Every structure is written in structure tokens, then in C-alpha cells.
Amino acid sequence: MRCPNCGTLMNRHAEKPIKDPHVPEGEVIASIHYCPRCGKVEAELEPLLNSEINFRE
Amino acid sequence: MNEARLLSIPVILGTTRKGRMSAHAAQFVFGQLQKREGVTTELIDIAELKLPVDDAGEAVKDPRFSAAMERADAIVIVSPEYNHSFPGLLKHVLDSCLKEYIHKAAGIVGVSAGVFGGARAIEHFQPVLRELGLVSIFWDVNFGTVEKVFDGNGQLLDHVYVRRTDKFLNELIWMAKVLRYGRENISLE
Numbered sequence: 001m002r003c004p005n006c007g008t009l010m011n012r013h014a015e016k017p018i019k020d021p022h023v024p025e026g027e028v029i030a031s032i033h034y035c036p037r038c039g040k041v042e043a044e045l046e047p048l049l050n051s052e053i054n055f056r057e
Numbered sequence: 058m059n060e061a062r063l064l065s066i067p068v069i070l071g072t073t074r075k076g077r078m079s080a081h082a083a084q085f086v087f088g089q090l091q092k093r094e095g096v097t098t099e100l101i102d103i104a105e106l107k108l109p110v111d112d113a114g115e116a117v118k119d120p121r122f123s124a125a126m127e128r129a130d131a132i133v134i135v136s137p138e139y140n141h142s143f144p145g146l147l148k149h150v151l152d153s154c155l156k157e158y159i160h161k162a163a164g165i166v167g168v169s170a171g172v173f174g175g176a177r178a179i180e181h182f183q184p185v186l187r188e189l190g191l192v193s194i195f196w197d198v199n200f201g202t203v204e205k206v207f208d209g210n211g212q213l214l215d216h217v218y219v220r221r222t223d224k225f226l227n228e229l230i231w232m233a234k235v236l237r238y239g240r241e242n243i244s245l246e
């Protein structure tokens with residue numbers, strides 16, 4: 001992913017499950033990208049697969 | 058690490074109580090951070106954010122707070138101890154962001170009327186920081202019996218806190234640099 005601020009190639013450094021129900025996609029994993037030049041953070045949402053869920057309440 | 062950009066380490070004043078002593082602790086730590094070369098800081102007062110309380114999470118995000126968290130390489134949370142934990146409104150504010158925090162350092166400054174300097178509130182923070190994606194450091198600053206540490210004008214009366222805060226900031230800055238290096242250079246497999 002390119003930084004929307006400065007066009008630098010961003011580094012994908014984390015995958016984080018997100019449970020906030022305001023995220024329209026429901027339960028998701030966010031890939032977190034960081035711009036080494038300007039510090040911009042971007043999250044790319046992907047659906048969380050059943051095989052990636054430890055347990056459901 | 059990208060040396061051209063200063064390390065950004067905001068200080069969050071974590072209570073809205075009128076007459077809060079935590080404001081003195083936050084001002085003190087903020088002042089110590091301002092003396093550090095290569096660091097830029099700002100004081101964020103959660104009382105000034107006035108987040109709505111009729112919703113929660115990303116829905117109440119404040120654009121200025123979100124931008125400050127995105128810029129941050131580390132955060133200092135100044136938290137009083139209320140009934141053996143941290144204030145609910147502080148958690149409400151922290152809950153309004155998520156992606157902004159990932160792989161960034163967090164240090165907690167505890168403030169209490171009791172002798173333990175917010176130690177119990179600091180312990181309660183640990184699972185919360187972890188879920189927010191923040192990396193907790195092993196130094197805290199504990200302002201116990203805080204009414205004896207600062208006078209009414211916020212002047213520090215007990216100078217041991219200068220050295221303690223230095224140790225805390227040394228570790229926080231180290232962690233902030235390491236994590237920035239990681240965010241910039243180390244990709245997830």
C-alpha cells in the first residue's frame with residue numbers, strides 16, 4: 001500500500017482483530033500499515049475466517 | 058529509524074474531576090518531556106475533548122485526539138486511582154481509537170491520595186493496553202499521597218520524582234524508538 005499523504009510504500013507490520021460493532025463489515029482483521037516517511041497509519045479490513053477465531057461467546 | 062522526524066510522545070491527563078491533583082503530575086511529566094532532545098510532546102486534557110457519552114468506541118472519535126494518537130510514537134497516561142482502578146471516562150476516551158495505537162509504547166503515571174501511587178489502577182490498565190495494541194513498559198511513576206508531593210500551585214515538593222521520572226522516560230523513549238523502527242522496517246510475515 002502507498003501512503004495517501006506522501007506516496008511512500010507503507011510497511012504492513014501487524015494484523016489485529018477488531019470487535020468494534022461500528023465497523024460495518026462486522027468481525028474483521030485489520031492489517032496495519034505504517035508510513036516510514038511521515039508516520040501515517042492505515043488499516044485495511046479483511047473478514048475474520050472461522051479458522052482464525054479461537055472461541056465465540 | 059527515520060531520524061528526521063522527532064519522536065512524538067503526548068501526555069494524556071486522564072481525569073475530568075474539578076480540583077484534580079493529576080493535573081500537577083501531568084504538567085510535571087510534560088515539563089520533563091519537553092527537556093528531552095529529539096522529542097516533541099503535547100498535553101491532552103480529556104476534559105477538553107468533551108467526547109459524547111451516549112455512544113462508544115470509534116463512533117465518538119475526536120479528530121484531534123485521533124490525529125495526536127496517529128502521530129504518537131509513545132503515550133504517557135496520567136491516571137488517578139478511583140476506587141482501586143482508573144477513571145471510566147479515561148477508558149471511554151482510549152476506546153475511541155484503535156489502529157492509531159498499534160505497536161506503540163505506553164507508560165502510566167499513577168496518582169493517588171493513598172500511599173500506593175495508583176499502583177492498582179496501573180495494574181488494571183495492563184490488559185486494556187494489550188488489547189489496544191499498545192506495548193506497556195516496566196517503569197511507572199507513582200505519585201502516592203499526592204497532596205504532599207505538589208503544593209497548591211503545582212510546584213513539586215518532593216524532588217525524588219525528578220530521578221524517578223527520568224528512569225521512566227528513558228525506558229519509554231527506548232521502547233518508542235524500537236517500536237518505530239519495527240513499524241518502519243519490519244514486516245509481518
Ligand SMILES: Cc1cc2nc3c(=O)[nH]c(=O)nc-3n(C[C@H](O)[C@H](O)[C@H](O)COP(=O)(O)O)c2cc1C
Pocket residue numbers: 072074076077078079080137138139140141142168169170171172203204
Ligand atoms: C471517585 C473517587 C474514588 C477514589 N478512590 C481512591 C482509591 O481507591 N485510592 C486512593 O488512594 N485514592 C482514591 N481517590 C482519591 C484520589 O486518588 C485523589 O483525588 C488523588 O488526588 C488523585 O485524583 P485526582 O487527580 O482526581 O485528584 C478517589 C477519588 C475519587 C474522586
Ligand SMILES: [Zn+2]
Pocket residue numbers: 003004005006007008035036037038039040
Ligand atoms: Zn507518508
